[in-house]
Amino acid sequence: MTVAVEPDERVRIFGIRHHGPGSARALRKALEDFKPEVILIEGPPEADPIVALAADPGMVPPVALLAYVSAEGEHGDRRAAFWPFAEFSPEWQAIRHALAAGVPVRFCDLPAAHQLAEPPDDHSGGVPGADPGPAGPETPGREDAEALEQVRLDPLGTLAEAAGYDDAERWWDDVVEHRGDGPAPFEAIAEAMTTLREHAPPMPEGHALREERREAYMRKTLRRALKDGFERVAVVCGAWHVPAIAAGLGSARDQGAVTATGDDRTLRGLPKTRVALTWVPWTHGRLAGRSGYGAGVRSPGWYHHLFSEPDRPIERWLTEAARVLRDEDLPVSSAHVIEAVRLADALAALRGRPLAGLDEVTEATLAVLCEGAELPAQLIQRRMVVGERLGAVPDSTPMVPLQHDLRAEQRRLRLRPSALEKEHDLDLRKPTDLDRSRLLHRLRLLEVPWGEPAESGRGKGTFRETWTLLWRPVFDVELIEASAWGTTVRGAASAKARSAAAGAEALTDLTSLAERCLLADLDDALPDVMRTLADRAAADTAVAHLMAALPALVRTLRYGDVRGTSTGPLRTVVDGLVVRVCVGLPPAASGIDDDAARTLLDRVDEVHDALALLDDAEHLARWRDTLAGLIDRPGLHGLIEGRLTRLLLDAGRLERVADRMARAVSVGESPARAAAWIEGFLAGGGLVLVHDDALLRLVDGWIAGLSPEWFTDVLPLLRRTFAEFEAPERRSIGERVRHLGSGDRAGRAPEDPGDDDWAGLDAARVGPAGQTIMEILGWSPSSP
Incomplete structure (x- = not known):
């Protein structure tokens, strides 16, 4: 595109690099020299009423303008876009200059009402100098478009290549960021961008139309400012747009000029939706990414330093x-x-x-x-x-009621959002820590995961929780979406829990939801969840579903008391589930294949651990009676029989376990079933082999007696079983096996064949293998 229009002395167009400290410093000086009467800045015009908040002392960059659809779309989606600003962003410096000088600020990009009316698309390359426009909080790049419009997306890369640089960042730093107090670069930038646009390849049709609309609206805003009588107008925009905006300053006779009539035709019939705008905190980490508005910068902390420490x-x-x-x-x-x-x-x-x-x-x-x-x-x-820096916005910033409530809770509980991960160890016996836990659990119900609970948090005791807190800018969008459920965090979480209970399909989803309601202290939502849970549990006949649902309910009963919440209705459901599981387990364990046996093994372990945690004597006795009655059932899968044997042994309900193992690994049983029995028996850990020589001898003898073919077949299963043991357990078992071998040699009976066992062996071939085995077992020449 060739632009040959007469310059308008009333207008200065400053082409900048988004988030560039050199551009920001040069722009600030240029504005001081030009003394504009109005400043037009690339951004959504709907933000004009709230731009004055940038002068509030409580507004600390990095911050971002957030535009979001204020009414539900046809498909229930809530689209949003960000326009972030750092301290070293030229746009931010232009805003601060205007507010300090009492000069009006107008945003001149295509309104967010039009941009958010269409499905989100990434029009950025995340590269310096390119101007992508807004994008969703996690919008990915389009690689196919990047290759086609490389010059447009990376104009600085083309200029850097022409200058002999292989890195556009380094070239820009050398000619702009590190230049100090030299002449303003804006005229040179405009000339370079004009040349680049003349040689740029055509963009995809959708991208090109969107660019035309954006630049048409920028020209329209500029003409309106001139019509309003301003004599000195400053336009701050991405460098790529400078030639296109300048094209709107000429008359129809000028070559390359664009008339107001042409722009009106380009903007006619655009889709539109209702949007709202506000300011939200941003982070340097988000500036370093390629998503969102503006070119991503690799080193925001470094650029902040260059700007603040010249x-x-x-x-x-x-x-x-x-x-x-x-x-x-x-x-x-x-x-x-x-x-x-x-x-x-x-x-x-x-x-x-x-x-x-x-x-x-x-x-x-x-x-x-x-x-x-x-x-x-x-x-x-x-x-x-x-440099993970988190900005701040003043309390006067427009927010949905849910955001205001969360800010009040954060102040009350002294939980300050941070862009750095911070670990909080909560003592639930303290009222403040208990309220903190409830707030974090409620936010997780609202899908605002500000805090992530540590899995091991409850291992320190029922009254302790460990959370890792990390605030992300996208949480403001999620809070706005969650505001449809209520105006307070507690009320919104309760409403969403009731809705989730009504739409839950699986019994485990309901039990998990009940647990989360108790942890979040949502006593107004819990009755609805419990009624749905009770109805679903009564109608569900699959014992596997009941077994999967039980552990979450037991955890809720166990830990709910620490929080002072009522668990009466939950106890009734648990009592009924335990009885139904005990009745339904024997039929469910009959005639199952290997995969089903492995799944059932996990369910049995979960229920066993849950009932041990519940510590109810009646339920434990009923469960153990069920296991004892099931263990001798004919046709029981070896994996299940071995696991039940171990559970009953640990509970003191089974004697002569060595005889049971001897039968399981005897010659009459297939090695595959014997291996499954061993795996099930040892699934709870190998400590039993450390303390029971008889069981260890049986396992050792069975493995030693396997034929080479069967040993190869069962080796993966045995390796998986022993690999799950802790390292000290494996080491102790190895030591016990070594001593078992020593005792056998010392106590050999007279009638044993003795050395005749080794007759016919080739010592030269056996020697290296024997040496390797001795090293594995820890034997040495001095060993007995």
């Missing part, structure tokens, strides 16, 4: 890196910092760079401060180069 940035950066390493008890001295600065400067000089960039600083950090160790260098990368 004086001696390399020395200050390496000094801060040394402090980070010292905080981790790593020895770093001032001499290390001095040498690192010298190395970074030397690398920059050798490479012809005006200032050491991130590559040189990273190499100096690795070589000097970290002394070549990769792990400390990764710490610097995470803490400083990306």
